[in-house]
Amino acid sequence: MNAASRIAADHAGRAVNRQLAGRRNRSLAATIFLLYLLLSTAIGLIALAVLLVTILQDGLPYLDVMLFENAPSANPDRAGARPAIIASVLVAVVLLATALPIAIGTAVYLEEFAPRDSRIIRLIELNIQNLAAVPSIIFGILGLAFLVRGLDLGPVLLAGALILGLQMLPTVIIAAREALRAVPDTVRQGGMALGATRWQVVWREVLPAAIPGIATGSILGMSRAIGETAPLLMVGAATFVSFNPGLLTQYTVLPILIYQWIKLPQDAFQGLAAAAIIVLLVILVTMNGFAIWLRNRYERKW
Amino acid sequence: MDPTPSTAADSTAMESSRDRTPLGALGVAERTQADATPVEERDVVFDCQQVGVRYSGTRALRDVDLKIHSNAVTALIGPSGCGKSTFLRCLNRMNDLIPGAAVDGQIFYHGEELYQPQVDAIEVRKRIGMVFQKPNPFPKSIYDNIAFGPRVLGMKKDLDERIEQTLRRAALWDEVKDRLKEGALGLSGGQQQRLCIARALAVEPDVILMDEPCSALDPISTSAIEDLMLSLTNDYTVVIVTHNMQQAARVADMTAFFSVDQGETGTRCGVLIEVDRTERIFTNPAHERTEAYVTGRFG
Numbered sequence: 001m002n003a004a005s006r007i008a009a010d011h012a013g014r015a016v017n018r019q020l021a022g023r024r025n026r027s028l029a030a031t032i033f034l035l036y037l038l039l040s041t042a043i044g045l046i047a048l049a050v051l052l053v054t055i056l057q058d059g060l061p062y063l064d065v066m067l068f069e070n071a072p073s074a075n076p077d078r079a080g081a082r083p084a085i086i087a088s089v090l091v092a093v094v095l096l097a098t099a100l101p102i103a104i105g106t107a108v109y110l111e112e113f114a115p116r117d118s119r120i121i122r123l124i125e126l127n128i129q130n131l132a133a134v135p136s137i138i139f140g141i142l143g144l145a146f147l148v149r150g151l152d153l154g155p156v157l158l159a160g161a162l163i164l165g166l167q168m169l170p171t172v173i174i175a176a177r178e179a180l181r182a183v184p185d186t187v188r189q190g191g192m193a194l195g196a197t198r199w200q201v202v203w204r205e206v207l208p209a210a211i212p213g214i215a216t217g218s219i220l221g222m223s224r225a226i227g228e229t230a231p232l233l234m235v236g237a238a239t240f241v242s243f244n245p246g247l248l249t250q251y252t253v254l255p256i257l258i259y260q261w262i263k264l265p266q267d268a269f270q271g272l273a274a275a276a277i278i279v280l281l282v283i284l285v286t287m288n289g290f291a292i293w294l295r296n297r298y299e300r301k302w
Numbered sequence: 303m304d305p306t307p308s309t310a311a312d313s314t315a316m317e318s319s320r321d322r323t324p325l326g327a328l329g330v331a332e333r334t335q336a337d338a339t340p341v342e343e344r345d346v347v348f349d350c351q352q353v354g355v356r357y358s359g360t361r362a363l364r365d366v367d368l369k370i371h372s373n374a375v376t377a378l379i380g381p382s383g384c385g386k387s388t389f390l391r392c393l394n395r396m397n398d399l400i401p402g403a404a405v406d407g408q409i410f411y412h413g414e415e416l417y418q419p420q421v422d423a424i425e426v427r428k429r430i431g432m433v434f435q436k437p438n439p440f441p442k443s444i445y446d447n448i449a450f451g452p453r454v455l456g457m458k459k460d461l462d463e464r465i466e467q468t469l470r471r472a473a474l475w476d477e478v479k480d481r482l483k484e485g486a487l488g489l490s491g492g493q494q495q496r497l498c499i500a501r502a503l504a505v506e507p508d509v510i511l512m513d514e515p516c517s518a519l520d521p522i523s524t525s526a527i528e529d530l531m532l533s534l535t536n537d538y539t540v541v542i543v544t545h546n547m548q549q550a551a552r553v554a555d556m557t558a559f560f561s562v563d564q565g566e567t568g569t570r571c572g573v574l575i576e577v578d579r580t581e582r583i584f585t586n587p588a589h590e591r592t593e594a595y596v597t598g599r600f601g
Contacts, residue, residue: 115401116401117401184438186434186436186438187440189399189434189438190438190439190440190498190501191440191450191454192396192427193396193427193434193502194427194431194450194451194501194502194505195425195428195429195451195455195505196450196451196455197424197454200454204453205440205450
């Protein structure tokens with residue numbers, strides 16, 4: 001190797017070094033960005049952790065059989081959440097039986113049967129999207145005017161559950177449509193090419209293939225409804241219910257009971273509220289966990 | 303039996319490809335059937351007259367005059383955008399499913415006009431099956447994939463037997479007989495495509511349309527499907543769209559060459575240039591545009 005080429009190689013080496021230095025500067029920006037990302041995540045996690053720890057500290061001493069067995073009482077030593085827990089379960093059942101079939105039916109119609117270029121259909125789609133953004137208190141007012149007073153149902157559990165169902169509709173419709181859209185068109189064409197009718201293809205192929213996605217969306221929608229308070233306050237959920245509620249009786253649900261207990265002056269009720277929050281959290285986390293499990297279990301690669 | 307199904311599958315496909323190498327290399331189709339009658343004298347299954355297609359008013363295909371004969375493979379070849387797939391989808395009214403698609407001209411299927419108002423597209427598709435470019439098995443078991451057609455059409459008698467026969471017909475039985483209840487999406491691409499062919503056969507069609515059935519497959523799977531196509535002509539009429547001219551030369555009795563005409567306004571529209579026996583299309587075509595295409599000089 002002669003001198004000239006060695007010098008050339010040296011220069012090349014230095015050039016490379018400078019380039020590497022340049023990259024180091026850029027990686028400083030990358031580090032800052034990474035730190036920012038970590039911090040954002042940490043804030044959410046820390047908030048959640050603090051919340052959980054305080055709730056557990058306050059609530060665990062009060063989390064006993066009595067909470068599930070007794071009715072609310074003015075005496076914190078005897079107070080329980082049984083009617084509210086039963087009511088929350090009943091609400092979930094009503095949601096399953098009413099809102100879910102309607103939402104899935106709507107999604108299947110809009111996705112599989114409705115004419116794509118129809119103005120009415122587009123108007124409906126726009127409205128569903130807007131409905132999803134309506135504040136829950138507005139749904140409560142609608143329920144009060146339409147169900148409780150208009151249909152004269154009175155402030156009963158059914159009226160509350162129906163209004164929660166109405167509020168849940170757009171979320172589930174949108175989730176179910178996404179799930180249906182994820183089923184590739186080749187599946188539909190394959191079915192049609194065998195001489196199946198559109199209905200047969202939807203019922204036997206498309207809907208079964210979309211069920212995991214639909215179920216996930218439905219469960220998330222339901223768990224949101226179960227944790228909801230505002231619309232139920234509007235439709236007259238009672239605050240003190242000592243009997244087991246039925247569909248057509250007065251009722252209170254867990255979030256409202258918690259709200260009530262927290263307002264009471266005695267310290268014991270704060271603890272009871274925390275315990276009730278734990279119960280509610282366990283219900284919701286279980287539902288969401290089931291949704292996640294369902295999604296992972298049946299997730300499909302096309 | 304081989305404990306690992308995929309190995310078994312590969313070796314079967316490999317054997318069949320080895321068998322055909324001497325003939326296949328010469329581009330001569332291996333026939334299982336004694337070709338007593340020349341193709342042109344066999345029954346006319348489709349008689350297409352002045353067939354054209356428009357998508358939302360834009361013409362994609364025009365003036366196709368074509369006869370498709372029974373118990374033969376007819377290949378539709380041509381450059382991209384020449385309307386050959388569009389034409390194929392006219393034959394079983396799959397274009398009905400595309401919003402804005404309109405078919406003009408007349409297609410007589412065994413003498414009956416397919417696009418008369420009283421003809422039910424569902425009935426048409428029962429008799430004229432279709433296999434798509436990308437294998438599209440349903441996301442369920444192998445058994446249920448084949449059973450779908452017979453079930454929706456009410457042919458539920460002796461379903462197990464029908465499924466075995468169909469899978470044997472599609473040369474897939476030996477590879478899947480021990481895992482009929484397993485998911486079809488676990489099969490290899492070539493197996494999936496043969497499953498789709500079996501699925502189409504299960505409803506006892508008269509015609510099988512194939513839209514580039516091998517374009518997503520490797521050469522060994524392709525070879526297996528080509529063998530299958532040839533054996534199918536004993537009982538069925540096969541129409542295949544292909545980009546692969548060697549494939550047309552290997553399997554087709556008749557070949558139709560489509561091309562693109564550029565209009566004065568710059569609009570592109572598919573046309574049928576000529577249709578003839580395959581060997582004549584590839585050795586002595588009547589039209590120079592055909593010759594330019596088959597010899598690789600695209601025109």
